Amino acid sequence: MNLFRYQPFSRLLIALIAGIYAGEFFTGLQFYQLFLSFSALAFAGCFVLWYSWWYRSYKYRWLSGTFLMLFLFNSGILLNINSQPSVIENPVDVQANGRVMSLEKRPNHWVRIVMKPDIVDDLSCFSRGDKWMIMVKGPLKEGVYAGGVIGVSGTLMPLQESTNPYAFNYGQYLRRNGFSGQMFLDANDVLNISARKGFSPMLISQKVRAYALQSFSQSGLDDDALSIINALLLGDRAGVDRDVNEKFVRSGAVHILAVSGLHVGIIYLMLNYLLSLFFKPVHPARFIISSIVLVAYAFITGFSPSVSRAVLMFIILQAGKLFRRDVNMYNLLCVSATLLLLINPMFLFHAGFWLSHMAVAGIVAFYPIINGMLTFRFVGWRWAWSIISVSVAAQITTFPFSIYTFGAFPVYFLLANLFILPVVAPVLILAFVVLIFSWVPFIAQMAGGALNDLILFMIEMVSYIQGISGAYRSDLWISWPMLVALYLFVIMLYQLYQVPRGSKWVLTTVSLVMILLFANVQQMGKLNGNYAVVYDVGRNWMVDFVSAGEVLNLKQESLDERSASFARDALMRRISLRNSENSMLFAANDEGTPLKFTPVNLNGVQYLIISGRFTSGMEVSGSYYADVVVLAATIIGEPVRLFDRITCHNVVVTGSVPAWMADRIGEYMAENNIDVHFIRTQGAYVARH
Numbered sequence: 001m002n003l004f005r006y007q008p009f010s011r012l013l014i015a016l017i018a019g020i021y022a023g024e025f026f027t028g029l030q031f032y033q034l035f036l037s038f039s040a041l042a043f044a045g046c047f048v049l050w051y052s053w054w055y056r057s058y059k060y061r062w063l064s065g066t067f068l069m070l071f072l073f074n075s076g077i078l079l080n081i082n083s084q085p086s087v088i089e090n091p092v093d094v095q096a097n098g099r100v101m102s103l104e105k106r107p108n109h110w111v112r113i114v115m116k117p118d119i120v121d122d123l124s125c126f127s128r129g130d131k132w133m134i135m136v137k138g139p140l141k142e143g144v145y146a147g148g149v150i151g152v153s154g155t156l157m158p159l160q161e162s163t164n165p166y167a168f169n170y171g172q173y174l175r176r177n178g179f180s181g182q183m184f185l186d187a188n189d190v191l192n193i194s195a196r197k198g199f200s201p202m203l204i205s206q207k208v209r210a211y212a213l214q215s216f217s218q219s220g221l222d223d224d225a226l227s228i229i230n231a232l233l234l235g236d237r238a239g240v241d242r243d244v245n246e247k248f249v250r251s252g253a254v255h256i257l258a259v260s261g262l263h264v265g266i267i268y269l270m271l272n273y274l275l276s277l278f279f280k281p282v283h284p285a286r287f288i289i290s291s292i293v294l295v296a297y298a299f300i301t302g303f304s305p306s307v308s309r310a311v312l313m314f315i316i317l318q319a320g321k322l323f324r325r326d327v328n329m330y331n332l333l334c335v336s337a338t339l340l341l342l343i344n345p346m347f348l349f350h351a352g353f354w355l356s357h358m359a360v361a362g363i364v365a366f367y368p369i370i371n372g373m374l375t376f377r378f379v380g381w382r383w384a385w386s387i388i389s390v391s392v393a394a395q396i397t398t399f400p401f402s403i404y405t406f407g408a409f410p411v412y413f414l415l416a417n418l419f420i421l422p423v424v425a426p427v428l429i430l431a432f433v434v435l436i437f438s439w440v441p442f443i444a445q446m447a448g449g450a451l452n453d454l455i456l457f458m459i460e461m462v463s464y465i466q467g468i469s470g471a472y473r474s475d476l477w478i479s480w481p482m483l484v485a486l487y488l489f490v491i492m493l494y495q496l497y498q499v500p501r502g503s504k505w506v507l508t509t510v511s512l513v514m515i516l517l518f519a520n521v522q523q524m525g526k527l528n529g530n531y532a533v534v535y536d537v538g539r540n541w542m543v544d545f546v547s548a549g550e551v552l553n554l555k556q557e558s559l560d561e562r563s564a565s566f567a568r569d570a571l572m573r574r575i576s577l578r579n580s581e582n583s584m585l586f587a588a589n590d591e592g593t594p595l596k597f598t599p600v601n602l603n604g605v606q607y608l609i610i611s612g613r614f615t616s617g618m619e620v621s622g623s624y625y626a627d628v629v630v631l632a633a634t635i636i637g638e639p640v641r642l643f644d645r646i647t648c649h650n651v652v653v654t655g656s657v658p659a660w661m662a663d664r665i666g667e668y669m670a671e672n673n674i675d676v677h678f679i680r681t682q683g684a685y686v687a688r689h
Contacts, residue, residue: 009334015069016338019076020345026077039074079345085130085180088158092181095153097193101131102302103146104238111136112238113190114179115150130180132156138187146206151191156181163536163683166570176349205300209234215438216431219448225455228257232424233431235259235301244459250466252413253420256458259301260356261310266425267297268314270432287318306356308343312336313360329364333357351405355398362397363390365494384418391417400478400486407573408474412465419461427454477573479522485514529575530603534630534652534677534685535567541632541654541679543609544568545602549577552600554609556632556656557585567684586611589634589656597624603689608648620645628687631665632656639668650675652685 044067098117105111113134134152144150159171159182174182212234216226227239237245237257248254255262271290279286294311301307313336337357340347347353371389376382391414403409410416430451437443465471478486489511496504531546542555542564551572555564572578587593595612608626616637622645629648634657651669653662653676662678669676677685 009331009338012068012072013334013338013341015072016076016341017348019073020080020341020348021076022073023077023080023345026081039070044071076341076345079342083178083345085175085178087175088156088181090158092156093154094156095151096132097149097151098132100144100146100148100150103144104236106238109138111140113144113150115152118149129178131178133159133174133179133182134190135182135184136187136190137185140187140190141192143192144190149193151193152183152185152189153191154183154185154189156183164567164571165533165684165686166574167567168570176346178346205302208300209236211438212435215435215444216448216451218438218441219434219444219451221448221452221455224459225452228455228458229427229431229451231257232259232263233428235304235307247459247462247466250410250472251416251462252410252465253416253458253462256420256424258306258352259304260306260352261313261360262421262424263428264294264297264307264310264314266428268294270429282322284322287322290318291315304352306352308340309336309353309356309360312339330361333361333364351401354401358397358401359394362395363393366393366396369393369497387418387421388414391421396490400483400490403476403478404480404483407477407570408472409476410466410472412468412471415465416462419465420458423454423458427451427458430454474569475573475578477522479518482515482518482522485511485518489515526575526577530689531575532602532605532607532628532685532687532689533568533571534654534679536655536679536684537563537567539655541611541630541656542567543630543632544572545600545607546572546576547602549575551576551578551581553581553583554598554600555583555585556588556611558588586632589613589632595620595633599624599626605687605689608646610642614642616641623647628652630654634658635661635665639665643668643672648674650677652677653679655679 096117098115101114101116103111103113113136115132115134117130117132132152159174159179161171162169213226213230216229221229224241224244227241228244231237231240235258240257245254245257248257268290271293272286275286275289294314298307298311313332316332316335337353340353367389370392371386374385376385395413399409430447433447434444434451437447489508492504492508492511496508526549528548529546530548531544533544533546535542535544537559540556540559540563542553542559545552545554553568572581584598586596589612591613593613595610595614595618598609598611600607600609605628606626607628607630608624609630609632611632613634614636620642624645625647627648628650629646630652632654633642635642639661651665651674653665657665659680662680666676666678679685
């Protein structure tokens with residue numbers, strides 16, 4: 001099997017991906033794990049037997065691919081199952097020692113520590129490979145650093161799953177990244193015991209990062225520039241100001257902050273230029289040195305999927321040149337993806353894994369086509385057109401997935417790439433100059449001044465671009481059938497360009513008709529849907545009523561906009577027309593806030609929202625009827641005094657109602673045979689009428 005000339009890895013990659021997805025359904029089932037282990041070994045054995053004795057028979061050539069695909073499918077399931085951390089169902093009091101995997105300082109003196117426990121007082125609940133998310137309040141004691149060892153004592157809490165429909169599930173995200181629980185501690189509950197433990201390889205990465213940050217700081221970079229170069233070169237975005245990060249996102253330049261193939265490619269080109277002064281292009285030393293440097297850089301940046309993918313691709317590309325083999329880029333992508341998933345199958349659920357591979361596939365496929373459409377004599381125009389071609393080619397293959405995953409799109413991404421991409425290479429070069437000549441203050445400060453100006457220019461440009469009217473659309477959504485149809489259309493369009501035959505025209509037309517059909521289905525679904533949604537937003541409350549795409553939003557005024565958007569935006573993109581939204585604010589349930597009854601009729605179903613504060617001395621004037629009562633009020637006294645004037649069939653108790661009062665309300669409703677939905681324990685309430 002010639003790795004560099006054929007493309008067998010596409011089918012094997014599909015089998016591995018299918019197995020990893022299938023593993024989601026078998027997690028925790030020991031019988032299936034045992035069965036799959038034996039079946040994987042059986043497939044491997046059958047393949048070895050066939051390859052040893054029957055490989056000469058041409059008519060059985062399909063068996064090798066079949067055995068390999070089945071083996072990888074089973075391996076994908078097993079990898080997924082074994083990569084899952086322990087599931088903590090209830091809070092557990094623990095005392096543990098563990099290695100600090102990463103340490104990030106957050107606003108308001110919070111510190112986020114990722115710890116891998118090593119010694120736990122109760123090992124029955126945990127696996128050795130698990131990670132804990134530890135949030136520490138207050139400045140840490142001296143000596144606590146990434147790579148060191150700490151001791152913690154406190155309550156390990158289950159990962160909080162999001163119950164709001166289609167909202168980002170942070171608990172699931174943490175679990176797929178290997179976390180089994182989270183702790184909230186005071187600084188006094190964290191004990192530094194690094195001196196008692198041996199050396200960790202992570203200390204190398206930590207020391208390199210610390211040296212780099214100190215060098216940049218001494219060269220004269222201000223706070224914003226320092227955080228940007230830390231993200232751009234070292235892959236650490238924790239220090240980037242939230243507003244600055246938002247500007248990069250809205251302008252379409254956020255990929256510059258995430259260390260990816262762009263940064264690895266620039267480092268690879270600089271490294272190759274230096275090595276070309278000493279070695280021939282196919283000299284083994286050149287391959288060995290460049291591979292070691294790239295792997296070391298990936299180690300320092302934390303082996304993110306995008307960096308790992310780029311490093312693997314460049315190493316295999318160099319290997320192909322070393323052995324004088326033709327390199328097929330599509331096969332190279334499949335090799336990269338397969339190796340990454342074998343190392344860490346949970347990469348499959350990272351958006352960056354998909355986007356990085358799709359972007360490269362788009363550039364390989366469409367860049368020659370787009371770049372060849374126009375030719376310029378002036379080198380400046382040729383250079384600008386090449387950047388535009390690369391940007392458009394990458395967007396062709398990443399646009400559908402970005403809309404499906406994030407529901408947003410930066411309209412002026414071409415401006416961001418045209419003005420900011422050319423600055424990345426000089427920024428990286430100047431950054432390396434600062435690091436190399438940090439022992440020569442004069443040179444380091446000169447390079448640091450230029451570096452600071454370039455980074456500030458980048459920030460000013462993204463501020464200007466994101467400030468243009470309509471620069472960022474955050475109300476987009478496509479369903480998964482639409483996603484499939486869009487990628488089918490892209491593939492057919494590319495094949496039509498390669499081979500403009502009648503069958504390709506038919507398939508391209510069919511895929512386009514599918515896109516139009518699914519677009520109409522999506523729009524009709526919005527116009528015909530009637531929904532009532534009571535969100536899980538902690539101790540606040542928020543309700544949406546959606547009728548024929550029009551939205552009435554009611555919420556407590558103390559609920560901040562970021563939390564409200566996080567809870568509702570994903571659902572609203574699916575069921576509403578965002579240009580027809582009304583909002584009503586309600587005062588918090590503080591003392592003195594009057595009781596308020598707000599009736600809403602949704603397609604013949606009567607809702608009653610009760611907000612404010614009800615005390616024992618208050619009298620409810622009049623009588624109310626509702627199919628569903630949304631209780632967002634604070635009740636001081638017996639619930640019977642409030643509900644004796646209300647006739648209803650269902651009650652939804654929001655998170656703004658204290659837990660002790662919710663229990664009393666539940667008892668009263670049970671006595672009167674009224675169904676109750678508690679947002680605190682049952683999650684968001686969603687009803688379609």
